[in-house]
Amino acid sequence: MITLAIDTSCDDTSIAILEIQDSRFKVKSNVVSSQVKVHKKYGGVYPTLAKREHQKNLVQVLNNALKNAQFLNKFQKSKVNIQNHPLNLKKLKKILEREKNLYPKLRGFLKKYQKPKIDVIAVTKGPGLEPCLWVGVNFAKALAFSWDLPIIPVNHIEGHIFANLVGKCQMSKFKCQIFPAICLIVSGGHSQLILMRKIGSYRIIGETRDDAAGECFDKTARILGLGYPGGPAIADAAAKCQKNGREQFSVKLPRPMINSKDYDFSFSGLKTAVLYDFKKRPKKVRVSKEYTKEMAKEIQQAIIDVLIKKTVKAAKDYKAKTIMLGGGVAANNELRKQLNYKLKTINYKLKFLVPPKNLCTDNAAMIGLTAYFNRKISSKKWQKIEVIANLRINE
């Protein structure tokens, strides 16, 4: 099965091509076009701006993904192509009527290149930013129509879970020995603890009651005047913090809900505590590198402490065999290191899976692999596929 997967759930435009045979798989290409430069000046993602960028980027990203997989072949002049089918163009235009910038680009592409050796198209249908999700879904429909292919709609959070298996080549090894698993999915939009009893069986046992962990990194980085995205900026500043015992001030932040009996999180209070601390400092301190580094380290540690405490509690309570990490925040070095260390101290047999960093943040390879496990819902009746911005992963 050769899958072309698309993810436009937030501010990354991504297309991947995966080949899966006898439960062995190969990522033939995984192209991610980041919009960071566009959103940097606003300190966060603007959905309408992100939608416009997806419309601008998708055809180029498709081109690159097919090229990297060696699937990009021009039409020979003598062959019949879409130019000879005006009716098709009319329908194509209709499918992309809400994505006006996309239509002329895709039309040009389809006139130039042959249908690639693809069996199915996978696309993220949610959760995510609604206008962004629609661009990806409409693009998938336009390709499915032009190339006469089925579509598999995919849940983005399930994608973040399966990112743990993308690098593992052979899936059969992971079928039973790893369950039950506790998945900690922490991104810019989500912070969830998910109990996974088997592939396709999920229960959200805890989640954030307000801001997501990534959102907390982004918002507090903004207060400190660090760049966007805030997670990597805070992690970099924190890594430079070397205490020598002669500090003129210290920063102590709360660990919200760390001792609550449930598995929920809350990060908005942490952001407020950072703001209060920042405001009460004299300007000289606020703008100093020492303060920024110390505050960054404390923010990162406060988030990590809560995430680890709740994950370990869930692992113990549900007798988990595996812990899986996923989402952009899972790219955080300290979180990876400290969680790994903690799990080793409580149970040597507990497996700890974490994707390579480029597969923690949004990418389409994880969507392609997830689609393989959902291949039964592959359908040529894709006309009715809808976006669900707040889609939940559940049994």
Ligand code: KG4
């Ligand atoms: O999964 P993702 O790429 O997109 C969403 O689905 O939201 O996650 C993006 C989030 C951002 O909030 C970003 O600040 C955070 O992941 N992030 C990090 C790191 N790299 C990205 N947070 C902490 N440490 C990092 N190294």
Ligand code: ZN
């Ligand atoms: Zn994500």
